[in-house]
Amino acid sequence: EVQLLESGGGLVQYGGSLRLSCAASGFTFSNYVMSWVRQAPGKGLEWVSGISGTGGSTYYADSVTGRFTISRDNSKNTLYLQMSSLRAEDTAVYYCAAYRAYRMDVWGQGTTVSVSS
Amino acid sequence: DIQMTQSPSTLSASIADRVTITCRASQSISYWLAWFQQKPGKAPKLLIYRASGLESGVPSRFSGSGSGTEFTLTISSLQPDDFATYYCQQYDNYPWTFGQGTKVEIK
Numbered sequence: 001e002v003q004l005l006e007s008g009g010g011l012v013q014y015g016g017s018l019r020l021s022c023a024a025s026g027f028t029f030s031n032y033v034m035s036w037v038r039q040a041p042g043k044g045l046e047w048v049s050g051i052s053g054t055g056g057s058t059y060y061a062d063s064v065t066g067r068f069t070i071s072r073d074n075s076k077n078t079l080y081l082q083m084s085s086l087r088a089e090d091t092a093v094y095y096c097a098a099y100r101a102y103r104m105d106v107w108g109q110g111t112t113v114s115v116s117s
Numbered sequence: 118d119i120q121m122t123q124s125p126s127t128l129s130a131s132i133a134d135r136v137t138i139t140c141r142a143s144q145s146i147s148y149w150l151a152w153f154q155q156k157p158g159k160a161p162k163l164l165i166y167r168a169s170g171l172e173s174g175v176p177s178r179f180s181g182s183g184s185g186t187e188f189t190l191t192i193s194s195l196q197p198d199d200f201a202t203y204y205c206q207q208y209d210n211y212p213w214t215f216g217q218g219t220k221v222e223i224k
Contacts, residue, residue, distance in 0.1 A: 005207065035213070039159075045161060045204050046215040059211040064221070095160055099208075103151055103166030110160055 002026035002106050004096050009111030016086050017114075022079040022096030022108055030054070030074035033099040036081050038092035048094070049081065056059075063089075086115045119207050123216035129224040136192040138219045139209050140205035145185045149209035152181055152190045156201045156216075164203075165190060195221070 008020040035090070036048040049070040050059040056072050068083040077098050091114050098106040120143035130136050140150065148168035153161035163172045165181035168188055178193045194200055200223055205216040 037215075044218040045155070045206070045215040047206070050211065050213065061212045074155075103163055103170070103172070104208075105166075105172065106164050107160040107162075111216060 002062045004108035006108040006111035009113045011114045014117045017084040024077045029077040034079045037056040037072045037095045040092040121216040127220045131223045131224045136197045138190045140188045142186045146207045146209035148184045151206045153204045154201045
């Protein structure tokens, strides 16, 4: 079964750091671009970051550039998002998604990040 | 960054209604547009990719059209399971961007 499972969310103080993980199974992880997408409470979807299959290319939304770092370990079939200098506006459910055959067709269930001031 | 604008923001409709949601891009994105459905507390679900490709397992009452800067999602006959929020998303250029969403409510 094709599956993504996020972990690592939690409550963190303003200015703190957190690392999210996304474990993939059921498909050839290293072949595909992966993304992080978030959703603040009561708000819409926001694409946060993406990474190529090899990890050689990374992309970020303006809102997180310089604070978040996306990476992957293809030997462990795992995607990461290192978040630092966290702000209240980073409070959200964070989803990982796989971009396969020209679409983001596989999504995890999400992990919740809460930043307290 | 490419801005995606959906209309309307909220739509009230009845069962069996034909429903159309529009998504406009601030610059041409060719056909690199997807539509997602999201229900409360759930992850988004892909409906349409590359503007008009129907994702496997998605009912044929959903269809997408358009290219360049203007796109539509049509539900030909609204069913009870379709009451949800719908998002368009461009993936022509990084950063990828979503529309603000359209909530389809029961009339």
